[in-house]
Amino acid sequence: MTNVPEISVIVPVYNVEKYIANCLESILAQTFKNFEVVLINDCSPDNSRQIAESYLEKFAGRLKIYDNEKNLGVSLTRNKGLKISSGEYIFFIDSDDLITPTALEEMYTLMKNYNAEVIYIEKYFKADDDGKIFEKKISQGAKRVSKPTFEPEDLAERVDYISRKNFWGTPWSKFVR
Numbered sequence: 001m002t003n004v005p006e007i008s009v010i011v012p013v014y015n016v017e018k019y020i021a022n023c024l025e026s027i028l029a030q031t032f033k034n035f036e037v038v039l040i041n042d043c044s045p046d047n048s049r050q051i052a053e054s055y056l057e058k059f060a061g062r063l064k065i066y067d068n069e070k071n072l073g074v075s076l077t078r079n080k081g082l083k084i085s086s087g088e089y090i091f092f093i094d095s096d097d098l099i100t101p102t103a104l105e106e107m108y109t110l111m112k113n114y115n116a117e118v119i120y121i122e123k124y125f126k127a128d129d130d131g132k133i134f135e136k137k138i139s140q141g142a143k144r145v146s147k148p149t150f151e152p153e154d155l156a157e158r159v160d161y162i163s164r165k166n167f168w169g170t171p172w173s174k175f176v177r
Helices: 020-028 050-053 074-084 103-114 157-162
Strands: 005-014 033-042 063-067 089-091 118-120 121-128 135-138 174-176
Touching: 005 020, 005 050, 005 074, 005 103, 020 033, 020 063, 033 074, 050 063, 063 074, 063 089, 074 089, 089 103, 103 174, 157 174
Parallel strands: 005 033, 005 089, 033 063
Antiparallel strands: 089 174, 118 174, 121 135
């Protein structure tokens, strides 16, 4: 493993003491190991930060915890994470979300194999607080798809394709160089 991580996983944290441990466990379980976790506490009033601190040793130096001086909201907190991160690739995860154990490895491999700038995640699951999956989606924005897709090669076609809202703007559905 090199000193500079390949991937920076940015986790904004606010009022998620109920979920943050599971989120960090899912990141810790990754088969791809050359990553850092940049966790930014957005002045959370609960025990989210303390729970995250309990994971510092488990991540063996790959978990970095920062605090906002005042509550900035999720977008500005993510932006702070971008400034702090050092990986070649960025992945945002919400602090109440989970990722599969091979998620970072799969996205990293696709980026390398296709020399891509962005990977858009088309498949995700929704679960209740007990972890029971109640919805499985494979989609691009409002349009459902049955298999992975690739953007057109022509730049004008790409812009048209994206502008027709075929992609969600959610940060957690992208893996970016």
